Amino acid sequence: MQPSLVPSTNPDPANINATVRDVARKAGVSAMTVSRVINGGNGVRPETRLRVQQAVAELDFVPNSVARGLISRKSGTLGLIVTDIVNPFFATVVRGCETVARRAGYRLLLCNSEGDLALERQYVEDMISHRVEGLLIAPVGDQSKVNLMALARRNFPFVLIDRSISGLECDLVQGDSVAAAQQLMSHLISVGHRRIAVIIEPDNVSTARERLQGIKNALRTAGLKLSPSLIIRTTADRAGGYGAMQQLLGLDALPTAIFAVNNMTALGAMQALRERALTVPNDVALVCFDDVEHLAVHSPFLTVMDQPTEMFGTLAAQMVLDRISGGGARPPRSVILPAQLLVRESCGAKARDRHSSTPAKTAPKRRGVSSP
Amino acid sequence: MQPSLVPSTNPDPANINATVRDVARKAGVSAMTVSRVINGGNGVRPETRLRVQQAVAELDFVPNSVARGLISRKSGTLGLIVTDIVNPFFATVVRGCETVARRAGYRLLLCNSEGDLALERQYVEDMISHRVEGLLIAPVGDQSKVNLMALARRNFPFVLIDRSISGLECDLVQGDSVAAAQQLMSHLISVGHRRIAVIIEPDNVSTARERLQGIKNALRTAGLKLSPSLIIRTTADRAGGYGAMQQLLGLDALPTAIFAVNNMTALGAMQALRERALTVPNDVALVCFDDVEHLAVHSPFLTVMDQPTEMFGTLAAQMVLDRISGGGARPPRSVILPAQLLVRESCGAKARDRHSSTPAKTAPKRRGVSSP
């Protein structure tokens, strides 16, 4: 590269971001006046303002919001940690958070913890270090408590999404897992199933605990009991569902129905069944939590408990914004969202599908919101 | 609240983040020494280091990386703008970006432009203002050019994902749309289709232009021509596919096959067909770009051109990191990724499904990478 003959502190002006002082020099005013202009220009003579604006335009000046944040002690950023962005459930939660955050003038820092505790911890620390103003977390499980204690200790605004954490009182948006699981299980029983297997996470995940509770409630009501050999503990992803189903296929007698803890485990289970050339619901019934919207369109097939997924995100974001502006002293709030039973074909009942016929992106489903 | 009797600058110590100076005071050293300790502690007497570390622990001190960034002029952040995070294609891209960014020590700022140009512009400006070090963008279309000129002008490191922009030379990761569309269309022709409709975006979207080119190539090779009435222009989402299909259903004669520009339009089209009680592929064949992984497990059904989605994200992130470290002077690079034809049932051909039978999350598919 040809070095320029005149000494210059700035060999490539377009590459370097101009500062208020650069603009000030060009406009022949002080940095403070520039600051005033870019913040509305109150108390600046119109003529001066014009000169500054011209300098801003010429230098392509964009104020550094990081520097602003240092003074105001506001980063204008929220952190969001999910366990799997590719899971449509979380992708939808993310969209909900993003929408609300943006509307409130906040950016969203996204982390994908992949269900890894160490990664989660690292992300939490990084978020603190980056001074996000609030944190939205779909935690890995009860073990996440140690990761979050740092937040609780410093009174840091954060909201849990989907899963609560045993022994940690904090803001929370979750589904009504007990009631929903009970309803879904009751449905299986009502269409005649008696030998029902459950694919579910270990008990250190709150949704697993609660759904299992709901399942047991339904069984007890029907005078049935859950055989321990029919509870398969696994991770709530496709591989987990696949492995669990293989385990079930090794049993002497196949259960007549499978209750999968979420959409991904159901897909994994289905995959295992397909490989054995078994079909749902002819050979075995299959139900789960969480609708996979795209899948439902393709072929309204899986009977599911559909949760108001996007609302998990929007409400959580609103709660954390509330907490940020309202000071951290108020008691924790938790929002419990109801789920909706969508009876389709996979349960072996006659399909009474009532899916909406409009393809609207955000087809509103009528639901209530309870806030105890 | 009870005001404390002793004057204090800090009524709730746990709530306020400690600074190096707070730590310094507590440890009886200077701020600089604290800085040295938290950066490895070279040149600090072990005894002093211990005192500082103790003060750090007692105050729960976490260094402010925003302040650090102000000095180093490095925010440690990449921006990512996608048009729809809920689309599994983009969700997967996001995961790819996130993984690479994190490994390189970068955070990811996520924006969901929803295909809205004005929103996109706002996001780009916000990213500049926030001083992200690089930007990854799946642009809305050619009209995004005005939004991105600000970046190009300042030599800002950015990479386009999936779509190029007419008249803008820059780093780019995209699929080989021409060849892929040609192959997919040829397949439809080879299984006997002659009257084939195309659901596609307007020509201001590069992938639409290129795929249409591929489609025409295939038709020309077969001695066929595309009737203008069979090209439906629409947005590349489910609503678009739904509307387009309804339009096609209004034609005197239904085409024998539909070529949908992506997974979401295909789903919308399928939905419209279902409502008329038409089935795929019996009444009409349907193929598209982009596999919906979850859907493929459920029922390997749609014949698709499967793109190496996650690689779009990982490569783009690597390119932007490269650009950041390598200085902005080098010429633009573009990476063109090949797609893979997955013949399943929706095209009306006999299914020769070769989908992997392992449920591994990241089942590696063998592919090549070309970089012209």
Next chain:
DNA sequence: GGCATTCTTGTTACCGGTAACATTCGATGT
């Protein structure tokens, strides 16, 4: 005209780190 008032603009200091340089102190060499 003299002084209060308002309007416009500038100065200084600071947000929370850290680079660059300065200082202190003990050890070493001759």
Next chain:
DNA sequence: ACATCGAATGTTACCGGTAACAAGAATGCC
């Protein structure tokens, strides 16, 4: 005994904005 050196630590200034206050100019009022 004194210069030299190195290790440990401190001081100052700065990153890019802006709050708080100061200062100068223009206007109003009696």
